[in-house]
Amino acid sequence: MIPLERVRADFPILGRTVQGKPLIYLDSAATAQKPRQVLDALRAFYERSNANVHRSIHTLGEEATELLEAARDRVQRFIGAAEREEIVFTRGTTDAINLVAQTWGRRALGPGDEILLTEMEHHSNLVPWQLLAQETGATLRHIPVTDEGYLDLEVLDRLLTPRTRLVAVTHVSNVLGTINPVARLIARARRVGARVLVDGAQAVPHLPVDVRALGADFYVFSGHKMLGPTGIGVLYGRREVLEPLTPAWGGGEMIREVWLDRATWNDLPWRLEPGTPPIAGAVGLAAAIDYLEGVGLDAIRAHEVALTRLALERLGQVEELTCYGPRDAEAKGGVVAFNLAGVHPHDLAAALDLDGIAVRAGHHCAQPLMRRLGVVGTARASFYLYNTAAEVEALVVALLRAQDLLGLRPSGLSGPAGPRASRT
Numbered sequence: 001m002i003p004l005e006r007v008r009a010d011f012p013i014l015g016r017t018v019q020g021k022p023l024i025y026l027d028s029a030a031t032a033q034k035p036r037q038v039l040d041a042l043r044a045f046y047e048r049s050n051a052n053v054h055r056s057i058h059t060l061g062e063e064a065t066e067l068l069e070a071a072r073d074r075v076q077r078f079i080g081a082a083e084r085e086e087i088v089f090t091r092g093t094t095d096a097i098n099l100v101a102q103t104w105g106r107r108a109l110g111p112g113d114e115i116l117l118t119e120m121e122h123h124s125n126l127v128p129w130q131l132l133a134q135e136t137g138a139t140l141r142h143i144p145v146t147d148e149g150y151l152d153l154e155v156l157d158r159l160l161t162p163r164t165r166l167v168a169v170t171h172v173s174n175v176l177g178t179i180n181p182v183a184r185l186i187a188r189a190r191r192v193g194a195r196v197l198v199d200g201a202q203a204v205p206h207l208p209v210d211v212r213a214l215g216a217d218f219y220v221f222s223g224h225k226m227l228g229p230t231g232i233g234v235l236y237g238r239r240e241v242l243e244p245l246t247p248a249w250g251g252g253e254m255i256r257e258v259w260l261d262r263a264t265w266n267d268l269p270w271r272l273e274p275g276t277p278p279i280a281g282a283v284g285l286a287a288a289i290d291y292l293e294g295v296g297l298d299a300i301r302a303h304e305v306a307l308t309r310l311a312l313e314r315l316g317q318v319e320e321l322t323c324y325g326p327r328d329a330e331a332k333g334g335v336v337a338f339n340l341a342g343v344h345p346h347d348l349a350a351a352l353d354l355d356g357i358a359v360r361a362g363h364h365c366a367q368p369l370m371r372r373l374g375v376v377g378t379a380r381a382s383f384y385l386y387n388t389a390a391e392v393e394a395l396v397v398a399l400l401r402a403q404d405l406l407g408l409r410p411s412g413l414s415g416p417a418g419p420r421a422s423r424t
């Protein structure tokens with residue numbers, strides 16, 4: 001059980017009002033709010049230890065370097081990586097995926113090679129591979145999504161071929177919430193000798209993740225979705241896969257020696273971290289991990305499952321409302337995407353904002369998935385450790401009010417109507 005009152009008290013922003021109403025923040029899949037402990041760690045860093053790292057032979061420089069490298073150790077333990085050298089700091093998930101495409105991808109792929117993606121990927125796990133395919137002559141293939149919102153693994157044998165060099169798949173969909181069977185996918189990819197990149201942007205903040213148990217070659221995520229600051233992310237890569245990589249970007253830190261016409265490379269992980277790294281970001285990320293582990297990832301997961309189950313049940317009772325993705329709360333992260341018939345999702349989000357409720361609306365950077373669903377966009381409520389059942393209820397009440405305001409409610413003001421089948 002999550003000590004909800006105590007947890008909520010740790011998030012100063014939850015005390016504010018929006019449009020004169022208490023803020024109900026249901027947009028953590030876009031970015032999570034920050035607890036005081038993370039804000040304090042950032043402030044303490046800037047107030048006491050701020051300096052550049054790895055280069056200043058003075059006390060502050062050494063403290064900053066120690067803090068950065070301690071954060072790396074913290075991330076390593078959190079995701080179960082075998083070695084600290086396997087943890088590369090990036091600016092975020094997007095940056096990490098592009099880094100893999102431009103280092104490993106350029107080296108490994110050639111004409112006729114295949115990259116296997118899925119129809120439910122975020123643009124961050126589509127576009128870097130499109131760019132790489134244009135550059136290398138590789139071909140893109142995609143695992144389809146079923147009507148229920150799962151990956152269609154029946155066709156995997158046809159899609160995974162001896163030419164498949166990479167499978168890049170999201171661990172948890174940012175729209176459908178689907179938790180994909182990545183361990184199974186990795187085992188299947190291994191059989192054809194393909195590498196696997198897992199986009200963990202929506203998984204690491206919410207589920208216990210052990211990269212070694214999964215067997216992923218690359219696993220990427222963002223600090224800002226897991227209570228940390230923006231501007232920091234992580235690329236985990238198995239040492240064996242990272243070791244042969246030459247850098248894609250040059251600059252300070254990533255070199256051993258530089259002459260006017262050539263350079264040699266630093267060891268891992270710094271070889272892949274050119275320039276001044278996100279030092280404060282790493283400090284904040286370590287504090288965020290401490291916070292998440294203090295509450296417990298299992299407890300956070302159980303809390304989100306309970307909220308998602310309640311949301312699916314209550315939203316299912318709203319007439320003319322369609323939910324997308326798995327119906328089973330255990331099979332999904334704390335994300336519920338939905339549409340109200342006759343209302344553009346942007347208008348819906350604006351109406352909910354009048355009640356102080358923040359949801360995301362639009363294509364969620366997943367336009368191919370929107371096409372698969374046959375919609376221009378959806379509204380999306382996403383839950384985290386600080387959300388409450390009362391907030392889910394408030395969302396449903398606000399939706400009914402929005403329907404009334406817009407003259408769309410078929411059965412008047414008398415509360416939720418009977419259950420309605422939702423579709424993917």
Ligand code: C6P
Binds near residue numbers: 094125199202
């Ligand atoms: N999804 C959302 O509202 P960055 O922007 O690099 O931190 O994360 C990109 C990203 C990659 N993969 C997945 C599965 C994601 O959900 C995201 C970010 C946010 O759904 C913002 S678009």
